[in-house]
Amino acid sequence: xxxxPIRLTYRDAMRAALRDALQRDPxxxxxxxxxxxxxxxxxxxxxxxxxxxxERIRDTPLSESAFVGAGIGAALGGMRPIVEIMTVxxxxxxLDQIVNNAATILHMSGGQFNVPLVIxxxxxxxxxxxxxxxxxxxxxxAHIPGIKVLAPATLExxxxxxxSALEDPDPVLLFEHGALYNMxxxxxxxxxxxxxxxxxxxxxxxxxSLITYGGTLWKTLAAAxxxxxxxxxxxxxxxxxxxxxxxATVLASVERTHRAVIVDEGWRSGSASAEIITRIVEGVFYxxxxxxARVCSAEVPMPYAKHLEEAALPQVPAIVDAARRVMSAxx
Amino acid sequence: xxxxxxxxxxxxxxESGLGLLRDMLRIRRLEEKCMELYSAGTIRGFLHLYIGEExxxxxxxxxxxxxxxxxxxxxEHGHALVRGISAGAIMAEMFxxxxxxxxxxxxxxxxxDAATRFYGGNAIVGGGLPLAVGLAxxxxxxxxxxxxxxxxxxxxVAEGEFHECMNLASLWNLPVLFCCExxxxxxxxxxxxxxxETDLARKAASFAMPAWPVDGMDVLAVADATARAVxxxxxxxxxxxxxxxxxxxxxxxxxxxxxxxxxxxxxxxKQRDPITTFTARLREQQLVDDAGLxxxxxxxxxxxxxxxxxxxxxxxxxxxxxxxxxYSEPRKAPESR
Numbered sequence: 001x002x003x004x005p006i007r008l009t010y011r012d013a014m015r016a017a018l019r020d021a022l023q024r025d026p027x028x029x030x031x032x033x034x035x036x037x038x039x040x041x042x043x044x045x046x047x048x049x050x051x052x053x054x055e056r057i058r059d060t061p062l063s064e065s066a067f068v069g070a071g072i073g074a075a076l077g078g079m080r081p082i083v084e085i086m087t088v089x090x091x092x093x094x095l096d097q098i099v100n101n102a103a104t105i106l107h108m109s110g111g112q113f114n115v116p117l118v119i120x121x122x123x124x125x126x127x128x129x130x131x132x133x134x135x136x137x138x139x140x141x142a143h144i145p146g147i148k149v150l151a152p153a154t155l156e157x158x159x160x161x162x163x164s165a166l167e168d169p170d171p172v173l174l175f176e177h178g179a180l181y182n183m184x185x186x187x188x189x190x191x192x193x194x195x196x197x198x199x200x201x202x203x204x205x206x207x208x209s210l211i212t213y214g215g216t217l218w219k220t221l222a223a224a225x226x227x228x229x230x231x232x233x234x235x236x237x238x239x240x241x242x243x244x245x246x247x248a249t250v251l252a253s254v255e256r257t258h259r260a261v262i263v264d265e266g267w268r269s270g271s272a273s274a275e276i277i278t279r280i281v282e283g284v285f286y287x288x289x290x291x292x293a294r295v296c297s298a299e300v301p302m303p304y305a306k307h308l309e310e311a312a313l314p315q316v317p318a319i320v321d322a323a324r325r326v327m328s329a330x331x
Numbered sequence: 332x333x334x335x336x337x338x339x340x341x342x343x344x345x346e347s348g349l350g351l352l353r354d355m356l357r358i359r360r361l362e363e364k365c366m367e368l369y370s371a372g373t374i375r376g377f378l379h380l381y382i383g384e385e386x387x388x389x390x391x392x393x394x395x396x397x398x399x400x401x402x403x404x405x406x407e408h409g410h411a412l413v414r415g416i417s418a419g420a421i422m423a424e425m426f427x428x429x430x431x432x433x434x435x436x437x438x439x440x441x442x443x444d445a446a447t448r449f450y451g452g453n454a455i456v457g458g459g460l461p462l463a464v465g466l467a468x469x470x471x472x473x474x475x476x477x478x479x480x481x482x483x484x485x486x487x488v489a490e491g492e493f494h495e496c497m498n499l500a501s502l503w504n505l506p507v508l509f510c511c512e513x514x515x516x517x518x519x520x521x522x523x524x525x526x527x528e529t530d531l532a533r534k535a536a537s538f539a540m541p542a543w544p545v546d547g548m549d550v551l552a553v554a555d556a557t558a559r560a561v562x563x564x565x566x567x568x569x570x571x572x573x574x575x576x577x578x579x580x581x582x583x584x585x586x587x588x589x590x591x592x593x594x595x596x597x598x599x600x601k602q603r604d605p606i607t608t609f610t611a612r613l614r615e616q617q618l619v620d621d622a623g624l625x626x627x628x629x630x631x632x633x634x635x636x637x638x639x640x641x642x643x644x645x646x647x648x649x650x651x652x653x654x655x656x657x658y659s660e661p662r663k664a665p666e667s668r
Contacts, residue, residue: 029472055472060499061495061498061499061502063495063496063498063499065461065491065492065495066460066461066464066492066495066496066498066499067461067499068461069458069460069461069462069464069465069492069496070461070462070464070465070468070496070499071465072461072462072465073450073461073462073463073464073465073466073467073468073469074465074466074468074469074472075465075469076450076462076465076466076469077400077465077466077467077468077469077470077473078469078473079468079469079472079473081465096455096458096492097458097461100455100458101453101455101458101461101462105443105450105451106656106657106658106659107436107656107657108433108436108437108441108443108451108452109433109436109437109441109443109445109451109656110431110432110433110434110435110436110437110443110656111434111655111656111659111660112433112443112444112445113443113445113450114659145657146657146658148658169658169659170658170659244658
């Protein structure tokens, strides 16, 4: 292996992470709907069946509750399962297993049984898949103590978060934004694990903190570039991990800039964005020079028509507008 | 479908007969005491008694090896006790003490024990089945000849998870013993009011696995059925479903006024009390007499008194530890010498 950069997509990075895990640890196996012969609904696991065989790349029936629960049981039994759920909306069929079992067994058993399980799923909108394939429930899941919630937005994180998640003794949910799979870029050929505990500052700035995660990171970075054109230097914080939340990085950024805008593809009411704002208000209220703003998805089930879907989602102009409003508020 | 064979194929020695009776009595007396302590306010939360169904856990668990796994429901005091969790650890759990088998974090509905591979104490009906499937999958993938016994009631059969799990276990040929404790009521809803097909073994057989009904009031019939099923599962024959037809003598939980069944029905089933009928059988075969029974009851009473004393003397976990066990704690490095 060498550290020379190679060109690849987010999908390639995820696949490389899976191959790596399967090669490194015989306890690792992947199961889910159409992960094998079909190659994965989003082609993430394409070719893995041929390489690792049907025992380790297991196609499942359409039984989300059973195969997610079986992942929990297999983790209890000494394996390191990776369960793929085709899309975030389908994970609701396994909510009982995720919330009532994966998140509780360590606690209910008084610390005797931990659940080293990784659940991957596609999240988010932007592909005209309408109201049953397009939502962002990461914020919901982040409500649950006992699980960890990751949102890889970069190639490094797509490549490195899985490894760290598998090393974690507790259940980890990985939300892969569907609009990112085709994102291409350069990554060191020997890229390895990344931490799954901290938020990252993706762009340094002095005037306003734009706080986001997952699919909206790139829109937020684009908005920051636009803002730079009109003399506003925005700092962009990528949360990376929604639970446990790295509030320290967020608060430190807001303390520097004194202004904040949260960009969240989830709905606004009772959301991850609401939690971030609460942390800011609780922690650095007196550092604020302006009310905190947020850009979230419109509170409608996701519509199919392209123009309506675009209107429902956080977009660059709305982020720019929100930052400008926050900047023009009187200190 | 195979019909359960006569129980006579289990050779009944004095030792095994008394062992079965002892375990059924241990459950019964423990739970009678639990109910007293519940009325006294010492045990709180929900309390679901197994009284009347003891033959199922006692007969079925006999067929397991120490490294097999058990997944049970919220009506699991009996399974926990027979599997080898001490009466003291069970009682301390219900007292909410740190000496409890789940450190007082679980209570009556969530007994867990790593030493005996006892995976709960699961209180979402049907929710334990996927765990059992996964535990069995782990054994299969790691080439271990272990069996996972999964207990659930007739109520679970109505859940989607039941159907998903029966299919998955059969499709993947996994070593699961599905133990359906059909006590005819899902809380207060009679089986016939919830299921279009009330023959649960027949329903299970449609998942292409051996499935047959067993008289769950007869501990020998239960022991015989599981003694036949478990070796076949262990040998790689795939899962098996046993429908144990049984009856709960007590209310669903301590809050249940029992409006949904008649006293006559309960009394009729009590005529088939697994402990009374099995005791009569042992007497008939001169395997036990009055003196032997008195001795047995005395031993059990002392075990339970000791359990209560242990629970009573136990400690409350410090409130400062409240948020422990939400995530795993870093493993302590071995101390250097």
